[in-house]
Amino acid sequence: MMFLKTLCLPLLFTLTSLCSCFGIGSYIEDPFHVDFRHHRAYHRPNFRTFSHVPNNRNHRNPYSGNRFGYDNGIQSRLDKARGPTTPKIVNVDDFGAKANGRDDSQAFKKAWNYACSSSQGATMVVPKKTYLLKPINFSGPCKSALLLKIYGTIKATTDHSDYEGNGRRWLYFDNVANLRVEGGGTIDGNGRTWWEKSCKINKALPCKEAPTAVTFNECTNLRVSSLRITNAQQMHLIFQKCVNVNAFNLLVKAPGNSPNTDGIHVTGTQNININNCVIGTGDDCISIVSGSKNVFATGITCGPGHGISIGSLGAGNSAAYVSNVVVNKATLSGTTNGVRIKTWQGGSGYARNIKFQNIVMNNVTNPIIIDQNYCDQQKPCGKQVSAVQVSDVLYQNIRGTSASGVAMKFDCSRSVPCRGIYLQNVALRAEEEDSTHASCANVRLSYKGDVSPPCSSQN
Numbered sequence: 001m002m003f004l005k006t007l008c009l010p011l012l013f014t015l016t017s018l019c020s021c022f023g024i025g026s027y028i029e030d031p032f033h034v035d036f037r038h039h040r041a042y043h044r045p046n047f048r049t050f051s052h053v054p055n056n057r058n059h060r061n062p063y064s065g066n067r068f069g070y071d072n073g074i075q076s077r078l079d080k081a082r083g084p085t086t087p088k089i090v091n092v093d094d095f096g097a098k099a100n101g102r103d104d105s106q107a108f109k110k111a112w113n114y115a116c117s118s119s120q121g122a123t124m125v126v127p128k129k130t131y132l133l134k135p136i137n138f139s140g141p142c143k144s145a146l147l148l149k150i151y152g153t154i155k156a157t158t159d160h161s162d163y164e165g166n167g168r169r170w171l172y173f174d175n176v177a178n179l180r181v182e183g184g185g186t187i188d189g190n191g192r193t194w195w196e197k198s199c200k201i202n203k204a205l206p207c208k209e210a211p212t213a214v215t216f217n218e219c220t221n222l223r224v225s226s227l228r229i230t231n232a233q234q235m236h237l238i239f240q241k242c243v244n245v246n247a248f249n250l251l252v253k254a255p256g257n258s259p260n261t262d263g264i265h266v267t268g269t270q271n272i273n274i275n276n277c278v279i280g281t282g283d284d285c286i287s288i289v290s291g292s293k294n295v296f297a298t299g300i301t302c303g304p305g306h307g308i309s310i311g312s313l314g315a316g317n318s319a320a321y322v323s324n325v326v327v328n329k330a331t332l333s334g335t336t337n338g339v340r341i342k343t344w345q346g347g348s349g350y351a352r353n354i355k356f357q358n359i360v361m362n363n364v365t366n367p368i369i370i371d372q373n374y375c376d377q378q379k380p381c382g383k384q385v386s387a388v389q390v391s392d393v394l395y396q397n398i399r400g401t402s403a404s405g406v407a408m409k410f411d412c413s414r415s416v417p418c419r420g421i422y423l424q425n426v427a428l429r430a431e432e433e434d435s436t437h438a439s440c441a442n443v444r445l446s447y448k449g450d451v452s453p454p455c456s457s458q459n
C-alpha cells in the first residue's frame, strides 16, 4: 500500500495537472464509475451556472516546476510540449453570428472550424441570445479538447428544403474526441412543421423520416450536460457509435402527441451514463438499440411518452446485440410503457444482462413488458421462427400503478423463450381497473420477495 501511494500519487498529480493545463479538467473521470448509492431524489435537472472561462490566464499549477525533481532542461521541454496553457475562447458573435432571426450557420461553422483546429484547447461560446441554424456538421477530429458552452438558444430553421440532401440531421457532431457540451441553454428543433407532415399524424401522407435534432456520431470521451433540448423534428438526442459518454442534467421536452420524438436514443454505443434527466416527449424517453453495451441510466423522470425501451431489435430479420443495461431509479408517469424490451419476429442475436431497479410507475399502461412480437409497420408482420434471444433480466423494487389491467406482460417467442427473468419485490396496483394481472407466454421466471401481480399460469 505504501509503495502504491508513493509511486502513484505523484503520477496522479502529474496527470491531473497536465489535464487541467489543457482545460479538460475533471471530465477525464472514469465514465464507468456509476454511483448507485446516490440517494438524492432526482426530479428537476439542476442547471448550474458554469464559470465562463474554464481556466483563467493566471492559473498556477501547484504541481509544476521542480516538485518531482525534474531538472530544468526537462521541465522547459515539458512546458514546450504542453504549449500555452489557456484554451482559446471562440465566441460565435466574433465570427459573424447576429442572432437577428436570420440564418447564423456560416458563423457557427467558421467558429467551430477555428476552435477545432486550435492545438491549445478551445471553448466555443454561444451567448445568451437566440440563433437560427440550418443543418450543420460539427466535424472532427479536432486538434485538442473542445468545450461548447451554449448559454443561449439555438433554433432550427423550418424551411424543409434546407434539410434536403442532408439525410436526417440538424446538429451533427461527427468523430470528435474529448468534447463537452453544456451551458444551461436551449436547443430547439422547432419541430411542429415536421410533426404535421408525419404519416402518423396525417395518414394520407407518405411516411418519411424527419431530422434528428442533435446527433453525436463516433464521438469518444463525450460529456453532454445542463441543456434543454426541445421540440425536435423527430428524435431529440442520438448517441451513435460513441464510446465513453456522460449525459446528465438534461431536460428533454416535446408534446406527448409529437410523432417519433424519442428523447435519448442510444445506438451502437458503449459505456454510457445517462444521469439525472427529465424527459417527456411523444415517443420513448430513452431507447437503446443494437450494438449498445454498458448502458447505465440513473435518476430518470419520464412522461409523457412511451417509456424506457430496449429495442426495437431485429427488424427486417436483422441481428441485434444489446447487453449490460442498468436502469436504476426512474419515475414514469402517464406513459404508454414503463420498462420495455421489444423485438421483431425473424430477428437474431440477443438482449441480455439487463437490470430494471427502483422504479416507480404512475398510471403507466404497460409497466413491465417484453414484447417479442413487436410490429410497427402498416402491413401486418407474418409469423417467423427466429427471434432475438432475451435473457437474464432483473426487475427489482418496482412499484406503483398500472393504467391497464395488464400490469406485467411477457409475450415471448415460442421458439426462443425468454430465459432468466427474475422478479423481486414488484407491486403494481390498478389505477382505474379493479385489479391487475400478468400475462405470461413462453417465459422462464423466478420470483423473490413479493411479486404482484404474479403470472397465473406459465408456459
Ligand SMILES: *[C@@H]1O[C@H](CO)[C@@H](O)[C@H](O)[C@H]1NC(C)=O
Pocket (backbone or CB within 6 Å): 135, 136, 137, 165, 166
Ligand atoms: C454533412 O456531411 C455529410 C457527409 O457526412 C454531407 O452529406 C452533408 O451534405 C453535410 N452537410 C452539411 C450541412 O454540410
Ligand SMILES: *[C@@H]1O[C@H](CO)[C@@H](O)[C@H](O)[C@H]1NC(C)=O
Pocket (backbone or CB within 6 Å): 334, 363, 365, 403, 431
Ligand atoms: C391514467 O391514464 C389513463 C390512460 O392513459 C387516462 O385516461 C387517465 O385519465 C389517467 N388517470 C389519472 C388519474 O391520471
